[in-house]
Amino acid sequence: MVTLFGSGTVQQRWKKIITATRQHAVRLAKFVAIYKTSLLILRDLFHEGKQHSVDPFIAGMLGGWYMFGDRTPVNEQIVLYCVSRCIAALLPRAKVPKDYPKNRVLPIDSTAHQLFAALTWGAVMWLFVNERRRLNGGLVNSMDYLYVLSDKWDSLRNFLWHNV
Template identity: 45%
Template sequence: MDYLNALATNPKYHDVLTILKGFRNGVVYGAKVRFPHALVMTILFKTGSVQSKAKGILKATKQHALNLGKFATIYKTLMLVQKKLNGGKEASIHPFLAGIVGGYYVFGENNSINQQIILYLFSRVVLALVKVPVRKQIIEAPKNTYPVFAAVVWGLVMWLFRHETDTVQPSLRASMQYIYRDSDSWNSLKTLIWHNK
C-alpha cells in the first residue's frame, strides 16, 4: 500500500494520473446527477413493472456516468498531448479542440441522455456567450441585458412551438402542449378547473 501511495503522489506521474482521476470523477458525478433524476422521472412518468423501471434507472445512470467518464478521459488526454506538442504550454485553442473531439465521439449519438446533456450545456454556453462581450468590455452593458436575453429566448421558443412544433425537443414540446394548447379547450367546469381533459 505504501508503494501505491508513493506512486499516486509522485509528481512524475501527476499528468497521467489526472486522466485517471478525471475518468473517476466523471463517472461519480454522472451517477450522482443521473440516478436521482432518473428515479424521480421514472416514478412520475413511467409505466411498467418495478423491475423494468429499475432497469431503466440503472441503464440511464450507467450511460450518463460512463459518458462523462469517457469524455473526461478523452479531454484530459488530448489536453496533455497538445500541451506536450506545444512545448509544455497550453494554448487558448486546446480546450476547444479537445472538447470537440470528446464531444463528437462520446456525445455524438443522438439519444435521450445525450440530448439532455447537450441541451443543458447549450443553454449554459449561450448564457455565458451573452456575458463575454460585456466582461471583455467589448460592449457596454445595457441595464436590460438579461431581460432582453430572456425575452428573445421566450419569443423564439414560442414561435417555434407555434409554427415549427416538430422541431421542439419532445419533453419541452409535451410541457408546452399541456400549458398552451390543452388550455384552449374544455367541455365542463370539471375540465376547465380540475382536470385537463
C-alpha cells in the first residue's frame, strides 16, 4: 500500500516499507516472548503446573498491552487484522463431509460470508463518505485514489498510477 498510495520518492517509500517490516517482526518476536513467559508463570505459580483455559487470554492481554498498545500505524494494522480474524471466527461454518481432515480450519458458510462482506463494505463506504476522519489514514488514502481522484484524469498515466 505504501508503494501504491504513499507519498515521497521510490527510495523513501522503500525505506518506509523496510522500517515497518522490521518494526512488525521485532514486535511480534517480543510479543511471543512475553506471551510464552506469561503462560509459564501463570501455569507454574498459580495453577500447579497445569494451564487453565483463561491463561492464553491473560498472557495475550499482557503481550498486547506492552507490544501493541502504543498507537503506531504498524501496531494499528496488526491489531485491526487480529480483530477482523476474531470476528470472522464467529461466523457460521459450512457443512463439510465426514472425511474432512480434523486439523483443517472449517470454511465459513458461503451465505454468512456474503452477508459479512456486504455489511463490512456497506459500513466502510458509509464511513468513508460520512465519517472519513474515523478511518485509518492508509485506508482513506487508497480509497481517495480509487473513489475520488479517479474522477479526474486526462491520460492513462494519471488514471492508472499517478493521479494528481
